Amino acid sequence: MLTWLTGTTGPRPLGLARVIVGAAALIRSLVAWRVIYKLTNPEILRTPYADWTPEPTTPLVVLIVTVWVVAAILFMIGWRVSWTGPILLIAISATLALDQQAYSNHLYLMAWLVLLLTVADAGAGLTVSRADRPVVRWGVLLLMMQMSVVYGFSALTKLNDEFLSGEVLAGVIRGGIVSFPDALWTPRFLSLLAGTVIIVELSIALLIWRTRFRAAALLLGLGLHTGITLLMASTLELLVFSLEMLALYPLFLTREELVVIWDDDCGSCRGWVTRFTRFDVLRTLHVIGKSDPGNRVPAEDVERSLHLFHLDEVTNGFKAVAGILEHLVPTLWVAPILRLPVISHLGERWYRWQARRRSCLVGSGGD
Amino acid sequence: MPITESHGRSGSIYGDIVSEWRKSPLVAGIAVALFVLIQLAIPISRFGDHERAQRFGWQMFSVSVPDPTLTVVTDSGEEKIMLGDYMARVRSDIDILALMPPHLCEVVEDAAAVNWDGGSHQC
Numbered sequence: 001m002l003t004w005l006t007g008t009t010g011p012r013p014l015g016l017a018r019v020i021v022g023a024a025a026l027i028r029s030l031v032a033w034r035v036i037y038k039l040t041n042p043e044i045l046r047t048p049y050a051d052w053t054p055e056p057t058t059p060l061v062v063l064i065v066t067v068w069v070v071a072a073i074l075f076m077i078g079w080r081v082s083w084t085g086p087i088l089l090i091a092i093s094a095t096l097a098l099d100q101q102a103y104s105n106h107l108y109l110m111a112w113l114v115l116l117l118t119v120a121d122a123g124a125g126l127t128v129s130r131a132d133r134p135v136v137r138w139g140v141l142l143l144m145m146q147m148s149v150v151y152g153f154s155a156l157t158k159l160n161d162e163f164l165s166g167e168v169l170a171g172v173i174r175g176g177i178v179s180f181p182d183a184l185w186t187p188r189f190l191s192l193l194a195g196t197v198i199i200v201e202l203s204i205a206l207l208i209w210r211t212r213f214r215a216a217a218l219l220l221g222l223g224l225h226t227g228i229t230l231l232m233a234s235t236l237e238l239l240v241f242s243l244e245m246l247a248l249y250p251l252f253l254t255r256e257e258l259v260v261i262w263d264d265d266c267g268s269c270r271g272w273v274t275r276f277t278r279f280d281v282l283r284t285l286h287v288i289g290k291s292d293p294g295n296r297v298p299a300e301d302v303e304r305s306l307h308l309f310h311l312d313e314v315t316n317g318f319k320a321v322a323g324i325l326e327h328l329v330p331t332l333w334v335a336p337i338l339r340l341p342v343i344s345h346l347g348e349r350w351y352r353w354q355a356r357r358r359s360c361l362v363g364s365g366g367d
Numbered sequence: 368m369p370i371t372e373s374h375g376r377s378g379s380i381y382g383d384i385v386s387e388w389r390k391s392p393l394v395a396g397i398a399v400a401l402f403v404l405i406q407l408a409i410p411i412s413r414f415g416d417h418e419r420a421q422r423f424g425w426q427m428f429s430v431s432v433p434d435p436t437l438t439v440v441t442d443s444g445e446e447k448i449m450l451g452d453y454m455a456r457v458r459s460d461i462d463i464l465a466l467m468p469p470h471l472c473e474v475v476e477d478a479a480a481v482n483w484d485g486g487s488h489q490c
Contacts, residue, residue, distance in 0.1 A: 045454050121385075139389065149407075168430060
């Protein structure tokens, strides 16, 4: 087990998580400013954790938020993460420690994520100044466990009569960008929704660890975070929370290479493959043309449809496209939708239609 | 900004590819054990039949605590208080009834008492 933990893995999913968490931190600095600057007003209640907590003065608040913003930008772009990570962590911790009113679960989570990303060496991939270098597995594992802990406890603490009755949801699903449909505003539906939320959170916490169910977990996560961000008030803060959690999903994607076999005589196919490789931020695609000496698939099969080899599984046509999109940025968060039965069926028909009308320019790379 | 492209330079330019301490099985074991311990112990310790949500326990929208309605009695009459005017943030994990009345007595001019449903605080 310890040998596995200290083994190395690709740094790009971790780098991507750092970029997203850094962006979330930058957005969250606006909320932090609003909250802690208000504390400088003597008319505002002070709720310090301890008597020795420093008084929030304007210079102190300006210092904390300035450090926060600069560190978040540098952390996001991956500039000296071993320094900018701890500095960002200090700014977030100082905000949290300043007053009880500055607390929020997503800010507490942000502190953990910045700490774990720094420890895991998240500056090893997707940075402005360095070439990629491998990272050890245990650092990545801690972040993955963090995700399950948050969803898991969030679900378990909702197992109470008040939440299950739908009463809590009735109080919070209002004031968002999208209005909750009046027709569904019934105790019965809200209670059903409350039960669904708990099941969804628990399912994500558990299913995300199994390759077989990962796409389902991603779909559930996408639905959950889209729902809470659009339906509930405090949109900005819920957006930050959603970014934090969605940043961790790519860490669960397999590091096994996706081998794509395509018809390199076909102009429109070339366009698609070019787009795929452009968005292959995690560097998981290995693209092989039909005429490539490495290709072992019969030419007539490749001419009929794109082939994807991944984890001992071979898919082709629309399923292969969906499989590829599940590993590209930013489509990885939404591509599992393409697995849904109706969409998959329509997609397959679309693929066949595309394949029939494609312009095959034998011996030419042009479109 | 080449954020998606590596520069193709060798990792050795920057020293070790993976730092020694990260490769240590002892560090890995301690880090994982400590993380699991902390991440389970804190939320479990916050579990329970509490009146309001508990901090540091990932209790997100798990209970609803309605904001209390406070009024301040002054020489000119009784006035309803907007909590947002006197708090940096109205949070359900803060015991507003315990903290706010004494604060209102301090900051509201001529405040004689703070009332709420089922209670009162004399300034």
